[in-house]
């Protein structure tokens with residue numbers, strides 16, 4: 001049964017959650033690593049689970065897929081669920097045969113399997129791999145095929161656990177872009193565990209930040225980045241500068257700090273980057289990180305300015321209007 005919520009404000013079409021966790025807790029050994037999580041994902045929605053190592057993302061995903069049992073609460077899924085775990089196996093056959101095998105297992109008639117397999121491989125730009133033995137694929141190619149197999153079966157709920165882990169930068173980026181397009185076309189609800197914030201921004205309609213087993217924040221990517229609910233979440237989302245100013249705390253990201261602005265500070269650290277350097281700059285009331293297009297050295301006096309996207313927390317870590 002689908003969990004159906006009526007939108008507030010009167011009659012209309014119900015918002016259908018294809019997968020819904022209610023107050024879910026999961027134990028690993030004697031430890032509760034997911035605690036009282038509520039999460040509902042609608043048809044056509046892509047949700048990214050993001051958080052530090054050990055936050056419970058994979059465990060929650062497995063609970064959503066019914067792979068691990070819940071200790072408390074319940075999970076309701078509607079329709080059929082496909083779960084792509086971190087290192088799924090592929091049979092010792094061709095790539096296309098692997099995808100067709102999944103379709104057979106899902107009860108897709110034989111006459112449709114080849115077409116659907118090729119369509120899914122094309123969506124993941126892996127059609128050139130169709131005849132290759134699965135055993136002879138590179139890491140990036142395997143991951144492409146795993147995602148293709150997941151979307152080929154056209155599940156109501158697609159759960160992906162770190163589909164881009166362990167790939168080099170270029171392969172990673174290409175796979176994220178292709179997966180993003182493929183998931184946009186998927187009709188079901190998608191939950192994807194990602195490590196990299198940039199992957200979450202590229203893929204998701206909604207980002208759920210998990211910390212220590214609980215949902216610490218969630219929202220549309222831009223909104224979440226513009227207004228994280230706590231300093232801890234802000235730091236995780238890339239706010240790496242902190243100034244104690246005017247009775248509160250200002251948090252900054254490199255994108256919100258401009259080089260050669262009016263505030264004088266001392267460079268305390270320099271990290272080389274492709275197009276310049278990322279410099280840590282100590283100001284009288286804290287430290288910010290700022291990109292400079294030219295080389296700067298530790299000990300240099302430089303100017304910085306606070307631009308867009310600086311957020312302010314009052315005492316006690318409460319966000320304030322800016």
Ligand SMILES: Nc1ncnc2c1ncn2[C@@H]1O[C@H](COP(=O)(O)OP(=O)(O)OP(=O)(O)O)[C@@H](O)[C@H]1O
Pocket residue numbers: 028029033051052053054055056057058059060
């Ligand atoms: N099979 C297991 N047995 C015991 N403990 C486990 C098991 N799997 C995970 N854990 C523990 O549960 C906690 C949550 O792990 P989980 O893999 O869900 O986190 P995660 O957020 O996905 O982490 P990562 O980003 O490192 O993959 C961790 O402390 C982990 O050590």
